[in-house]
Every structure is written in structure tokens, then in C-alpha cells.
Amino acid sequence: MTPTGPGPLTVLPVRGIGEIRRGDEIADAIVAAAAAQGTPIAGGDCVVVTQKIVSKAEGRVVALDPGDPDAKRRVVESESVRVVRRRGDLVISETRHGFVCANAGVDLSNVDAGHAALLPVDPDRSAKHIRDAIRARAGVEVGVIVSDTFGRPWRRGLTDVAIGVSGIVAVLDLRATPDAHGRELQVTEVAVADEIASAAELVMGKAAGVPVAIVRGLDPRWFRDGLLS
Amino acid sequence: MTPTGPGPLTVLPVRGIGEIRRGDEIADAIVAAAAAQGTPIAGGDCVVVTQKIVSKAEGRVVALDPGDPDAKRRVVESESVRVVRRRGDLVISETRHGFVCANAGVDLSNVDAGHAALLPVDPDRSAKHIRDAIRARAGVEVGVIVSDTFGRPWRRGLTDVAIGVSGIVAVLDLRATPDAHGRELQVTEVAVADEIASAAELVMGKAAGVPVAIVRGLDPRWFRDGLLS
Numbered sequence: 406m407t408p409t410g411p412g413p414l415t416v417l418p419v420r421g422i423g424e425i426r427r428g429d430e431i432a433d434a435i436v437a438a439a440a441a442q443g444t445p446i447a448g449g450d451c452v453v454v455t456q457k458i459v460s461k462a463e464g465r466v467v468a469l470d471p472g473d474p475d476a477k478r479r480v481v482e483s484e485s486v487r488v489v490r491r492r493g494d495l496v497i498s499e500t501r502h503g504f505v506c507a508n509a510g511v512d513l514s515n516v517d518a519g520h521a522a523l524l525p526v527d528p529d530r531s532a533k534h535i536r537d538a539i540r541a542r543a544g545v546e547v548g549v550i551v552s553d554t555f556g557r558p559w560r561r562g563l564t565d566v567a568i569g570v571s572g573i574v575a576v577l578d579l580r581a582t583p584d585a586h587g588r589e590l591q592v593t594e595v596a597v598a599d600e601i602a603s604a605a606e607l608v609m610g611k612a613a614g615v616p617v618a619i620v621r622g623l624d625p626r627w628f629r630d631g632l633l634s
Numbered sequence: 635m636t637p638t639g640p641g642p643l644t645v646l647p648v649r650g651i652g653e654i655r656r657g658d659e660i661a662d663a664i665v666a667a668a669a670a671q672g673t674p675i676a677g678g679d680c681v682v683v684t685q686k687i688v689s690k691a692e693g694r695v696v697a698l699d700p701g702d703p704d705a706k707r708r709v710v711e712s713e714s715v716r717v718v719r720r721r722g723d724l725v726i727s728e729t730r731h732g733f734v735c736a737n738a739g740v741d742l743s744n745v746d747a748g749h750a751a752l753l754p755v756d757p758d759r760s761a762k763h764i765r766d767a768i769r770a771r772a773g774v775e776v777g778v779i780v781s782d783t784f785g786r787p788w789r790r791g792l793t794d795v796a797i798g799v800s801g802i803v804a805v806l807d808l809r810a811t812p813d814a815h816g817r818e819l820q821v822t823e824v825a826v827a828d829e830i831a832s833a834a835e836l837v838m839g840k841a842a843g844v845p846v847a848i849v850r851g852l853d854p855r856w857f858r859d860g861l862l863s
Contacts, residue, residue: 414645414837489788505788514813554824558787559718559734560795562805562825564832576791584743585843595783595840596791603793604833607852608643611824614814623836 412622417444418608419617425458427466432538435617444619446539449628451548451573451620453605457515457522458616459531459551459569465523466516477511480521484509500524504568506555514611525551528569536571548573548628552602554611565606567598574598574627597627641851646673647837648846654687656695661767664846673848675768678857680777680802680849682834686744686751687845688760688780688798694752695745706740709750713738729753733797735784743840754780757798765800777802777857781831783840794835796827803827803856826856 421438425431431454439446446452460466469476478496482488485498489505498509502524510524525531528551536549551569556562567575575598582593605618650667654660660683668675675681689695698705707725711717714727718734727738731753739753754760757780765778780798785791796804804827811822834847 412837413647414643414833416643416645416833418642515815517815555789560784560825560828562823562828564793564825564828566789579840582840584840586744586746594791595835596789596793597836599789599791599793600832600836603829604643604645604836606824607826607829607833608641610853611808611811611813624839 414604414620414622416604416608417619417621418615419444419619420615422458422616425461425616427461427464429462430538431458431462432535432542435535436539436543438617439619446543446545446547446619447621448545448547449621449623449625450545451550451601451623452535452539453550453552453602453618453620454532454535455565455609455616456510456524456528456551456553456568457512459525459528459535460522461516463525463531465525466520467523468520471519477508477513477521480523481508481511484511484523502528502568504555506553510553510568515614524553524568529571530569532569532571546572546628548623550598550602550605552605554606564599565602565609566596567602570598572629573601573623574629577627643833643849643851645833645837646848646850647844648673648848649844651687651845654690654845656690656693658691659767660687660691661764661771664764665768665772667846668848675772675774675776675848676850677774677776678850678852678854679774680779680830680852680857681764681768682779682781682831682847682849683761683764684794684838684845685739685753685757685780685782685797686741688754688757688764689751690745692754692760694754695749696752698748698750700748706737706742706750709752710737710740713740713752731757731797733784735782739782739797744843753782753797758800759798761798761800775801775857777852779827779831779834781834783835793828794831794838795825796831799827801858802830802852803858806856 487499490497512522516522532549549571550567552565553568577595577597580593609615716728719726745751761778778800779796781794782797806824806826809822838844
């Protein structure tokens with residue numbers, strides 16, 4: 406039992422971001438909305454941004470041909486490098502990024518009718534861009550996670566995971582760390598970025614239109630030096 | 635964009651629980667430790683308890699025969715109903731509960747040397763027992779999640795998930811819920827209990843000996859009526 410360790414966490418929804426359009430600087434909208442609700446972004450925060458608004462800002466939304474009943478399938482296939490499983494309309498495939506997920510991350514919800522949102526081309530780069538822009542706008546060093554909602558084989562329901570990270574570790578390597586009994590830990594790689602994305606989802610909801618959350622109070626050791634990523 | 639929705643969440647580590655032994659009433663230790671650190675359990679909290687101390691309290695710890703090099707494998711097989719994959723020492727198997735996980739949830743870390751912790755026989759019942767005992771001791775209605783650390787196929791790293799729940803939904807059913815554009819949502823089943831378990835893990839750590847966290851501020855609609863479960 407150690408008296409130190411991570412302290413309390415706070416997960417704050419950022420409301421009032423408004424609709425994001427191609428070319429918008431998401432970081433400006435986040436910094437302004439967080440300040441407007443009385444919870445300005447602070448150094449050491451981790452800012453979690455849902456993939457949907459990142460894709461919109463980056464123009465990764467395509468119109469589906471209304472005359473083509475296979476339009477969505479064609480988009481999913483063009484976003485896939487490998488189909489892993491197919492069951493009815495559902496395709497589990499691997500994307501160029503190496504994610505194995507439903508429909509290659511192509512999503513019809515929370516976009517205009519007849520359109521589909523694709524995953525960002527390089528979500529780590531997207532996260533870095535937002536992080537750099539938050540630093541430029543607000544003068545604070547944060548971690549940024551771009552999140553999306555994935556299923557898991559062998560387990561019901563979906564959870565939010567990190568598809569892009571900047572300034573914060575994705576996976577914490579605990580190899581050779583002793584447990585509370587002084588034995589080497591069996592569990593060695595904790596996907597903290599996925600856990601942070603999941604924590605953020607709890608205040609976002611799927612229908613509530615809250616695309617950003619601030620996770621405050623994370624272990625400072627999880628944040629990478631600003632020069633490293 | 636709706637102005638309502640989930641508010642800020644707080645995730646509080648509960649320190650000072652101490653070593654749990656067979657027959658201990660975990661709820662009493664949690665209520666006392668939370669009060670002692672100035673954050674007493676409150677109605678509407680979700681209390682996340684790691685499987686390890688639940689297994690210890692329930693006597694689900696077995697001694698491994700030091701003369702048998704296959705002792706751990708034998709325990710894993712006795713806890714499995716089906717082996718899904720095997721690679722070297724690692725076995726992915728299905729437990730009696732229906733969980734597909736590494737080594738049937740059998741874990742050697744944070745237990746005495748030469749011993750292994752098994753999963754609780756009925757983790758939902760374990761969660762309900764803790765919840766009832768918290769109500770009896772502190773007079774508050776809470777949700778309880780028993781958590782464990784699982785890997786995911788096709789994705790690096792491990793996250794904490796819910797293996798038992800009481801008083802709170804495991805999976806939120808959003809079928810037929812409109813998105814912010816008025817379209818039916820594609821993502822329909824959110825594993826909120828897993829997300830809550832992941833959020834709790836962020837303040838527990840694997841080595842820090844913090845086996846309990848309080849998640850405060852969750853959507854009240856996720857809590858089940860006390861009579862239902």
C-alpha cells in the first residue's frame with residue numbers, strides 16, 4: 406500500500422463547440438468553449454476529441470451516390486486494406502492505420518444525410534495538430550487524444566478507444582515493475598489512452614452532441630515532453 | 635447541440651483499504667477508508683472494486699504445488715470451459731461465466747508467492763453483495779462494479795472491464811435513439827460499465843495497491859432501481 410499515486414481525476418464535458426466544418430480550427434473552438442463554460446484548458450489536461458469532428462474539419466466526409474445501393478459498401482472497401490469478417494451488412498476490416506474495426510471506421514451518424522465520415526488519414530498527426538494549436542492559442546501544454554467507438558470480439562457493447570495520440574502515452578509499459586507484494590507484475594502493458602478515451606465517452610454520450618472532454622488530474626509521468634512527439 | 639447531458643465526473647481513488655483476507659467484508663473496509671480520507675461514499679456513486687480483493691475475500695485463492703511445473707496450467711484449465719487459443723505459456727480461454735480472456739482470469743500478481751487468484755464464482759452476485767452491504771453500512775444507494783484487466787484481440791495493451799455489476803447498467807441500449815442530426819444512431823450498445831471500470835483504473839494503477847475507486851457524477855438514468863437487481 407503506497408500513500409502516493411494518481412490523485413482524483415475530473416472528466417469535464419466541453420459544451421457549445423457548435424457544428425464543425427471543413428477547414429475549421431478545432432483547437433480554437435475547444436479553447437473558446439472551455440473558457441466560456443468556466444473551465445479553461447489548463448496545463449497537464451488531456452483533451453479528448455471525437456473522431457467525427459476531426460474528420461469534418463479535415464474534409465474526410467464523402468457524399469454517397471443516392472442511386473447506388475452499394476455506395477456505403479464501396480466506401481468501406483476503399484478504406485480497408487483487408488476484410489477480416491463479413492456478416493450481412495457488417496464488415497470487420499483492417500484500415501490503412503492498422504485498426505481492425507467495423508466498417509473501416511466509416512460512419513453515417515452525426516453527419517448530413519447521404520454522407521459518410523471517414524477516419525482521419527493520420528490520427529496521430531491530427532492529435533499533434535490540435536495539441537500544437539492549443540499551445541499556440543492558450544499557451545498550455547496538454548495531451549490530445551482523438552477517440553472513436555470500437556467493438557471488441559468476444560464481448561458485447563462498444564467502448565471509446567484512442568485512434569490518435571499526441572503528448573501522452575498510448576500504452577504504459579510496466580514490465581519489470583513490482584506489484585504491491587514485490588513480485589513482478591503479470592499485466593505489463595496498460596492501454597491508458599484507451600481508458601482515457603472511455604472515461605471521456607461517459608460525459609459525451611452518443612446523441613448529446615458533446616464532441617470534446619477534458620480529463621484533468623492524470624499522472625504527470627504519462628505526458629511526454631513537448632519536444633518528443 | 636443540447637445544453638443538458640452528463641455533467642462532470644470525478645474519479646476518486648480509495649486509499650488505505652489494507653490487505654483483504656478471506657471472510658473480510660469488503661464493503662465495511664471501503665466505507666471506512668472512503669470516510670477516513672474525507673470522501674465518504676454518497677448516493678449515486680458507482681464503486682469500482684478490483685476482482686483481486688473480491689477473490690481474496692471470497693476465498694478464491696489457491697496454493698500452487700511448488701513441485702509441479704504445470705501447476706498454473708492445471709488451474710487455468712480447471713477454470714476454463716473452452717480453450718480458444720494457446721501460444722507458449724499464454725492460454726486464451728472461455729470461463730464458466732462466458733468471459734474470453736487470458737489464463738481464464740487466473741492471476742499470480744498481488745497475491746502471496748506460490749498462490750493464484752481465481753475469478754469470483756459469480757461476479758454479479760459479488761457486486762450485489764458489496765452493494766447491499768454498503769447500503770446497510772452507510773445508508774446510501776450506489777452502483778457497484780467488479781473490475782478485471784483484459785486484453786483485446788487486434789489491439790495492443792490491456793484495459794479494465796466490468797466482470798460483475800449491480801445497481802448500474804452494463805450495456806446502454808441506444809437503439810432507435812436519434813443522433814444530433816435527428817438520424818438513428820449506428821452505434822447502439824455502449825458498454826458503459828466497461829468504460830467506468832477503465833476510468834477507475836486510471837487512478838488505481840497496477841502497482842499502487844489502490845483496489846477501489848469511486849466514480850461520481852454518472853448519469854442517474856444508468857442506475858437501476860434498487861429492487862431490480
